[in-house]
Amino acid sequence: MTPFCSHSRHQPRRLRRHPAMRRMLREYHLSPADFLLPIFLVEGEGIRKEISSMPGVFRHSIDSALRFCGEAAARGISGVLLFGVVDSSRKDPRGSLSWAPEGLVQRAARAIREHHPELLVIADACFCEYTSHGHCGVLDIHGDRDDSATLENLQLQALSYAEAGVDIVAPSGMADGMVMAIREALDSARHENVAVLSYAVKYASAFYGPFREAADSTPGFGNRRGYQMDPANRREAFRELQLDLEEGADMVMVKPAAAYLDIIRDVRERCDFPVLAYQVSGEYSMLQAAAQAGYLDLRDSVMESLLAIRRAGADAIITYYAMEAANWLD
Numbered sequence: 001m002t003p004f005c006s007h008s009r010h011q012p013r014r015l016r017r018h019p020a021m022r023r024m025l026r027e028y029h030l031s032p033a034d035f036l037l038p039i040f041l042v043e044g045e046g047i048r049k050e051i052s053s054m055p056g057v058f059r060h061s062i063d064s065a066l067r068f069c070g071e072a073a074a075r076g077i078s079g080v081l082l083f084g085v086v087d088s089s090r091k092d093p094r095g096s097l098s099w100a101p102e103g104l105v106q107r108a109a110r111a112i113r114e115h116h117p118e119l120l121v122i123a124d125a126c127f128c129e130y131t132s133h134g135h136c137g138v139l140d141i142h143g144d145r146d147d148s149a150t151l152e153n154l155q156l157q158a159l160s161y162a163e164a165g166v167d168i169v170a171p172s173g174m175a176d177g178m179v180m181a182i183r184e185a186l187d188s189a190r191h192e193n194v195a196v197l198s199y200a201v202k203y204a205s206a207f208y209g210p211f212r213e214a215a216d217s218t219p220g221f222g223n224r225r226g227y228q229m230d231p232a233n234r235r236e237a238f239r240e241l242q243l244d245l246e247e248g249a250d251m252v253m254v255k256p257a258a259a260y261l262d263i264i265r266d267v268r269e270r271c272d273f274p275v276l277a278y279q280v281s282g283e284y285s286m287l288q289a290a291a292q293a294g295y296l297d298l299r300d301s302v303m304e305s306l307l308a309i310r311r312a313g314a315d316a317i318i319t320y321y322a323m324e325a326a327n328w329l330d
């Protein structure tokens with residue numbers, strides 16, 4: 001250690017004693033603008049139904065989602081990430097409902113754009129909520145994902161989102177070439193202003209469990225390890241990152257967050273583009289369950305987790321706690 005950093009009489013406690021001293025010297029801060037709120041949409045009216053695996057998170061019909069968006073905007077949250085949850089009778093092997101001009105996400109995006117223009121509207125671009133088999137794209141005869149067919153559909157989906165007025169398309173299916181396919185489709189239809197947030201570094205994680213119940217997107221057979229990343233890999237994240245940036249991603253995401261703070265830090269140091277992190281459903285449900293059992297203080301543990309994600313290097317955080325955290329910051 002150099003003499004400039006320390007001296008024999010240094011006592012760290014002197015800088016921690018007074019609350020104003022702690023506040024003054026705090027290195028990282030959270031603000032409501034750092035948060036993006038995921039919203040699960042369902043057809044119908046007046047629906048606000050709690051998701052059993054995620055107590056405190058609801059599926060909303062569009063009217064209810066609009067009210068929720070109003071609260072999010074009032075609290076200074078930057079945007080919402082939309083997921084459509086559709087009836088299984090309307091699913092098909094390609095997930096074609098996902099690019100219907102009058103689809104759930106498309107209608108919700110238009111309504112949010114109209115009523116809450118201050119919010120960023122982000123659409124998750126994937127197929128698992130819409131395919132009858134629950135995988136993130138089209139499958140070939142062996143049951144493997146057919147990436148080129150998937151990319152064509154992804155272009156249709158991204159265009160339908162752009163036409164509905166979304167600000168950011170966020171491909172989450174980990175299909176090779178997905179960012180370039182989306183960028184090309186958007187640009188050729190004069191949607192140059194729509195940004196692409198790539199789920200560039202997305203691990204095949206057990207922490208998505210509660211989401212799959214929430215979005216009704218559990219694969220009917222097999223798992224997603226054929227296209228999502230192996231949790232044991234670090235260098236692979238750099239290759240994923242590089243590819244997506246070369247393909248034209250405007251922002252990149254690391255997902256999940258809590259168990260991958262090292263990867264968030266790595267990605268932050270490797271690129272100058274904005275890095276987002278997704279505090280996923282399993283992270284939410286763990287904290288929620290522990291707090292309900294009385295093992296943890298919810299507020300303190302949520303804020304500590306969010307701060308850790310920020311400290312690791314995330315510019316913004318997608319979190320089911322966006323509303324609560326924004327409130328607690330007041």
Ligand code: PBG
Pocket residue numbers: 124126127128136172173207208209210211212217224279280281282
């Ligand atoms: C869709 C998608 C998933 C999540 C976000 N987009 C599920 C998955 O990949 O299985 C997970 C989000 C969460 O767990 O909160 N592909």
